[in-house]
Amino acid sequence: MIEIRNVSKTFTLHNQGSAVIEVINDVSFAVAPGECVALTGASGAGKSTLMRMIYGNYLTQAGEIRIGDVDLVQAAPREVIALRREVLGYVSQFLRVVPRVPTLDVVAEPLRAVGVTAQDAQARAEVLLTQLNIPQRPWSLSPTTFSGGEQQRVNIARGFARHYPAMLLDEPTASLDAANREVVLSLIEDAKARGAAIIGIFHDEAARTRVCDREIDVSRFTPGVAA
Numbered sequence: 488m489i490e491i492r493n494v495s496k497t498f499t500l501h502n503q504g505s506a507v508i509e510v511i512n513d514v515s516f517a518v519a520p521g522e523c524v525a526l527t528g529a530s531g532a533g534k535s536t537l538m539r540m541i542y543g544n545y546l547t548q549a550g551e552i553r554i555g556d557v558d559l560v561q562a563a564p565r566e567v568i569a570l571r572r573e574v575l576g577y578v579s580q581f582l583r584v585v586p587r588v589p590t591l592d593v594v595a596e597p598l599r600a601v602g603v604t605a606q607d608a609q610a611r612a613e614v615l616l617t618q619l620n621i622p623q624r625p626w627s628l629s630p631t632t633f634s635g636g637e638q639q640r641v642n643i644a645r646g647f648a649r650h651y652p653a654m655l656l657d658e659p660t661a662s663l664d665a666a667n668r669e670v671v672l673s674l675i676e677d678a679k680a681r682g683a684a685i686i687g688i689f690h691d692e693a694a695r696t697r698v699c700d701r702e703i704d705v706s707r708f709t710p711g712v713a714a
């Protein structure tokens with residue numbers, strides 16, 4: 488479902504005499520439907536960079552990143568947008584909140600975007616917000632008014648609203664309490680069970696061991712960083 492072939496990335500620091508940092512050199516791996524692969528490696532190894540490349544936020548200089556039948560490296564911006572709407576979900580560490588949009592709509596939006604009725608999208612959003620212990624009273628308010636932990640859980644609810652065939656998870660259990668961590672791990676297990684191909688960064692080792700089938704140590708592909 489996800490196939491990374493001979494991918495490399497450098498950053499050019501234009502404000503430092505165009506110094507070039509080689510972050511990833513020739514990484515290849517594939518993730519099958521129903522499989523969860525963890526990106527590991529020391530801080531600075533390039534885990535987040537690789538994740539952003541797979542989501543199409545960072546340009547990739549060399550190689551192929553295939554999600555289904557789309558090569559993200561070559562895709563036009565509108566193809567990337569369609570891929571994100573239909574196929575590729577991303578749970579980032581922080582919610583990007585749009586002021587004045589009610590929490591229920593924030594969570595339901597990925598479903599509305601693919602034509603699910605308002606009623607069904609809202610019902611699914613309510614189930615997820617309840618599961619993730621977001622009290623019902625502020626569902627009609629913007630999550631800007633929520634605590635950091637609540638915003639993180641709203642972000643997770645939004646990320647799991649759709650049953651995406653491929654998902655990227657950036658520290659989905661970071662700073663959650665035990666009960667909510669358990670909910671998130673179950674959501675990941677459910678996604679795998681219905682065939683989602685998942686790539687995740689988990690500093691939480693117990694979580695990684697539980698939900699991930701394999702680990703890719705990104706340091707192996709980082710020039711100058713020992714594995």
Ligand SMILES: Nc1ncnc2c1ncn2[C@@H]1O[C@H](COP(=O)(O)OP(=O)(O)OP(=O)(O)O)[C@@H](O)[C@H]1O
Nearest residue numbers: 498499508510528529530531532533534535536537
């Ligand atoms: N936009 C950027 N411009 C220049 N260098 C960058 C940029 N983004 C990341 N880097 C560099 O790429 C390297 C890898 O960073 P990255 O954040 O991917 O590491 P990481 O493995 O996710 O680390 P951590 O576990 O600490 O989050 C670092 O040396 C970082 O400074």
